[in-house]
Amino acid sequence: MKILVCISNVPDTTSKINFTDGDTKFDTNGVQFVINPNDEFGLTRAMWFKEKQGATVHVATVGAATTEPTIRKALAIGADEAIRVNAAPKDGLFVAQQLAEVIKNGGYDLVIAGKESIDYNGGMVPGILSALLDMNFVNTCINLEIDGNNATAIREIDGGKETISTSLPLIIGGQKGLVQESDLKIPNMRGIMMARQKKLTVVEPIDAVQATTDIRFEKPAPKGAVKLVDPNNLDELINLLHTEAKVI
Numbered sequence: 001m002k003i004l005v006c007i008s009n010v011p012d013t014t015s016k017i018n019f020t021d022g023d024t025k026f027d028t029n030g031v032q033f034v035i036n037p038n039d040e041f042g043l044t045r046a047m048w049f050k051e052k053q054g055a056t057v058h059v060a061t062v063g064a065a066t067t068e069p070t071i072r073k074a075l076a077i078g079a080d081e082a083i084r085v086n087a088a089p090k091d092g093l094f095v096a097q098q099l100a101e102v103i104k105n106g107g108y109d110l111v112i113a114g115k116e117s118i119d120y121n122g123g124m125v126p127g128i129l130s131a132l133l134d135m136n137f138v139n140t141c142i143n144l145e146i147d148g149n150n151a152t153a154i155r156e157i158d159g160g161k162e163t164i165s166t167s168l169p170l171i172i173g174g175q176k177g178l179v180q181e182s183d184l185k186i187p188n189m190r191g192i193m194m195a196r197q198k199k200l201t202v203v204e205p206i207d208a209v210q211a212t213t214d215i216r217f218e219k220p221a222p223k224g225a226v227k228l229v230d231p232n233n234l235d236e237l238i239n240l241l242h243t244e245a246k247v248i
Contacts, residue, residue: 001055001146001168004106005043006099006113006125007074008036008089009067013118019217026217028066035070038114042174044184045144046112047078053146056080058106062089062098068200075195076187082198087205092120096128097208103133108169110151115140115173126173136166142177 011017012032020027035043049055059074060083061067071082083106085098103111116123130137136151138144142161143154146168153164153172187195229237241248 001049001053001109002107003046003049003055003057003110003112004103004108005039005046005057005059005074005079006111006129007039007043007059007061007071008114008117008119009033009061009063009070010036010117010119017219019219023216023218024214033067033070035073036114036117036119038116038118038173038175039112040184041176041178042112042114042172043074043077043079044179045174046110047185048179049110049146050078050080055110058083058108060085060099060102062087062095062205064088071200072192072195073187075198075200076191077185078191080198082200084200084202085205086202090210091212092122092124093128093211094208096125096132098205099125100129100132101206102203103129110146110168111135111171112174113171115175123173126171130171133169133171136168136170137172138164138166138170139173141172141174144172144174144178 010033012034015031018027019025043059046055046057050057057079058081059071059079061071062085064086067084071084075082083102085102087098089095111129113126113129115126126139127137138153138155140156141153142156145152149168151166151168151170153166155162155164156177227240229240238248
């Protein structure tokens with residue numbers, strides 16, 4: 001089985017976010033980038049298929065050379081090869097078109113992508129890939145088993161879970177539950193050294209549609225000051241909840 005894991009290079013959630021050029025561009029100065037968490041769950045599951053079923057695991061991303069440390073981390077975790085499409089990830093449709101070309105050329109049986117990235121939370125790339133490639137698709141996937149050409153997936157739905165039987169080739173949009181956080185792999189020194197020797201192929205982007213353009217960015221409004229009420233003054237608390245918070 002040949003697996004491709006799609007990797008997004010995203011800011012660490014502890015990084016301070018700022019914008020430049022009149023709030024039209026994201027300021028990367030001082031920002032630590034990591035593998036998108038939903039993608040990391042997928043990568044860990046792919047490594048399970050590699051260890052248990054002898055699968056070959058490749059990773060791919062769309063981004064500039066600055067994303068290569070993140071790709072190398074995926075190789076250090078255990079992926080066999082990496083592919084970087086040398087283009088800025090302009091929007092979800094653009095990224096999906098670039099990855100679709102990689103998938104067509106690679107002949108993959110299983111494509112694992114995160115259901116969404118934690119920077120823009122678009123949640124569109126796996127579904128667009130499925131449409132472009134006419135492949136089976138399971139989103140919000142929290143469990144996946146492969147037996148030959150058959151796949152059994154469990155996905156989250158409103159109020160419960162749904163178990164689906166399908167077949168390869170397959171695209172999934174994975175999330176937490178596909179593996180647990182305790183299962184995530186941390187690269188060891190041997191893995192880091194081996195990653196330097198693994199193949200990282202850089203390909204140029206294809207001509208693709210960019211359907212959206214960022215106009216400006218805006219941070220959430222700061223939270224208002226907190227009012228403290230004496231625990232013995234119940235009447236004041238009720239009055240504030242009624243006249244200011246308007247929740248009663």
